[in-house]
Amino acid sequence: MATTQYDVVVVGAGVAGLSAALSAHESGARVAVIDRAGAAASGGNTRYTEAFLRMKSLDEPADDLADQLLGDFQGHPDPGIVAGTLADRGRWDGPTATVNIVDHGYVSTLLDEAGPTLRWLTGFGVRFAALPTPFPTTSTSRMAPVGGGLALVESLTRTARAVGVTFYFDTTARELVVDGGAVRGVRGLGPDGAVELAGRVVLACGGYEGNPELLARYHGDKGMLCRPVARGGHYNKGEGIEMALAAGAASAGNFALFHAEPVDPRSGEPEAAIFAFPYGILVNAEGRRFTDEAPGPSDAWYERVTRIIQAQTRGVAYLILDAEARKVPNIRASIRTDLPPIVGHDLDDLAAGLEVPPDALRRTVEEFNAACRPGTFDHGGPDGLATEGLVPPKSNWARPVTAAPFHAYPIMAANVFTFGGLRTDENAQVLDRDGRAIPGLYAAGELTGLYYSNYTGSTSVLRGAVFGRIGGRNAATAVGVPA
Known part of the structure; x- marks a missing residue:
């Protein structure tokens, strides 16, 4: 040679x-x-x-x-x-x-x-x-x-x-x-x-x-x-x-x-990232919340939240947004997937689309909604609008999930680099x-x-x-x- x-x-x-x-x-x-x-x-x-x-x-x-x-x-x-x-x-x-x-x-x-x-x-x-x-x-x-x-x-x-x-x-x-x-x-x-x-x-x-x-x-x-x-x-x-x-x-x-980024596992597009979870709730395959979706600014916390998603069953979670959350200005800019959401006209309909237990999902949402407290919602920065008495808590942007239709996106941890x-x-x-x-x-x-x-x-x-x-x-x- x-x-x-x-x-x-x-x-x-x-x-x-x-x-x-x-x-x-x-x-x-x-x-x-x-x-x-x-x-x-x-x-x-x-x-x-x-x-x-x-x-x-x-x-x-x-x-x-x-x-x-x-x-x-x-x-x-x-x-x-x-x-x-x-x-x-x-x-x-x-x-x-x-x-x-x-x-x-x-x-x-x-x-x-x-x-x-x-x-x-x-x-x-x-x-x-x-x-x-x-x-x-x-x-x-x-x-x-x-x-x-x-x-x-x-x-x-x-x-x-x-x-x-x-x-x-x-x-x-x-x-x-x-x-x-x-x-x-x-x-x-x-x-x-x-x-x-x-x-x-x-x-x-x-x-x-x-x-x-x-x-x-x-x-x-x-x-x-x-x-x-x-x-x-x-x-x-x-x-x-x-x-x-x-x-x-x-x-x-x-x-x-590794550097973890939350992406839609259904998509083959580069960086099909979903950063909108601070404005909704995350549930796992069992239909349960498992983490604080909004501990602080999303750019500083998304990796740590994504690692917790990776630890769930099959390494997948679902972001659920109700009709009010979808009105947050520019929320679409933080949803980079090229595929449409899974839509439910009510929670049972959504659970069927996600293939999660409907009773568990309903109970999760009811408990979350009951823990939300009055306050001023400010999408532009951490607003301190937190749940009370809920484990795990949601520290910011905590509003009840009540307005149908409900949209959901699957999220997995993508490996940006090791x-x-x-x-x-x-x-x-x-x-x-x-x-x-x-x-x-x-x-x-x-x-x-x-x-x-x-x-x-x-x-x-x-x-x-x-x-x-x-x-x-x-x-x-x-x-x-x-x-």
């Missing part, structure tokens, strides 16, 4: 990989990009996402960005070790260098480089704006590329091809070439057989949401009760993580969880299990671990672009690691 020489080899052609390729090229490198998909389907999850960014302007991150990332529950690490991570990295001892928590330096770099990275992307024809979100209520500020993630993929791919970046589509990276502890290239399989590309490597090929075996390994039987949120996720089968772990890389993030991944530093270098950088190996995007118990919304594309750019530049200019 002949080896083709490059300076930098990027695995993956989503926003992280394309940012890495263009950044490496700007730094003078000869660059190749490998992507499992064909040219028309490349881009992974980026191709299908609206790509919201946790930014309050093109130059300023949202005020809560650092607090949300660093405040994510990460278990109960040793506080003495955690305190040590605040010191200069050069003074870290072994436990400090390897503790599995969010890296402060990584977060600081994300904040510092977010604005400059978005400005850099505008140089490739990408435009950003404060576009409407699908969330009924929001807790933070957001922007998005005009045209969503597809616009990012198309603009960056077009530019990369124009400047001479070589693309290997329909090609799956399988193994890192390691020599003397340094990564020297990638071996893979393409339409014409085996390929070997030499150079420093940037891994940007997503998580493992498209791999049922890894989902079962890390998530147990719950792995069967989710699916990738869009077709791009089916290409993400975890080889990038596996080959790096085989080369001694350390892991980060929570391998037992949380577990590779440990990297602020330079996008992949670290080994002793906390040392692996020479010649960089990573960015969803295959790098950052999240532990809850996804900080609108950060995935942002960090992919930021650390893809950093990783490509550093791979191109690495000293002491021959390409």
Whole structure:
């Protein structure tokens, strides 16, 4: 098998990989990009996402960005070790260098480089704006590329091809070439057989949401009760993580969880999300409520509610909206499915359509209605209109479900991306299990671990672009690691 020489080899052609390729090229490198998909389907999850960014302007991150990332529950690490991570990295001892928590330096770099990275992307024809979100209520500020993630993929791919970046589509990276502890290239399989590309490597090929075996390994039987949120996720089968772990890389993030989004299981459309549940009630296959539908702003809470949905029988729940709830302004914008609701002229009719026990559904609704209290309903933000004496409670927007006809939508947990991944530093270098950088190996995007118990919304594309750019530049200019 002949080896083709490059300076930098990027695995993956989503926003992280394309940012890495263009950044490496700007730094003078000869660059190749490998992507499992064909040219028309490349881009992974980026191709299908609206790509919201946790930014309050093109130059300023949202005020809560650092607090949300660093405040994510990460278990109960040793506080003495955690305190040590605040010191200069050069003074870290072994436990400090390897503790599995969010890296402060990584977060600081994300904040510092977010604005400059978005400005850099505008140089490739990408435009950003404060576009409407699908969330009924929001807790933070957001922007998005005009045209969503597809616009990012198309603009960056077009530019990369124009400047001479070589693309290997329909090609799956399988193994890192390691020599003397340094990564020297990638071996893979393409339409014409085996390929070997030499150079420093940037891994940007997503998580493992498209791999049922890894989902079962890390998530147990719950792995069967989710699916990738869009077709791009089916290409993400975890080889990038596996080959790096085989080369001694350390892991980060929570391998037992994933970014969950509530979608209509009947739909094959990308992100057929249903975010309207704060204005109705959720029942399971037994016809019973099982969670607080409205603990706070939907953009901050939908993932946690969706996880509870996944834990129900067959991993499905039903959102029930009465005629009054369907009058909430813009509620249709938070129901993204292309399929119609299940409609009942009364609760027994609805129960038949949902195939849930009618007696249980009637009892559930009666108990809920009896627990609702007078107050002012305000759809625009958490209104404190809560149930009283009901378990589980509903903390906001609690109005009786009485006005027929009743509409219902099934909801399941879709897997946007997996949380577990590779440990990297602020330079996008992949670290080994002793906390040392692996020479010649960089990573960015969803295959790098950052999240532990809850996804900080609108950060995935942002960090992919930021650390893809950093990783490509550093791979191109690495000293002491021959390409």
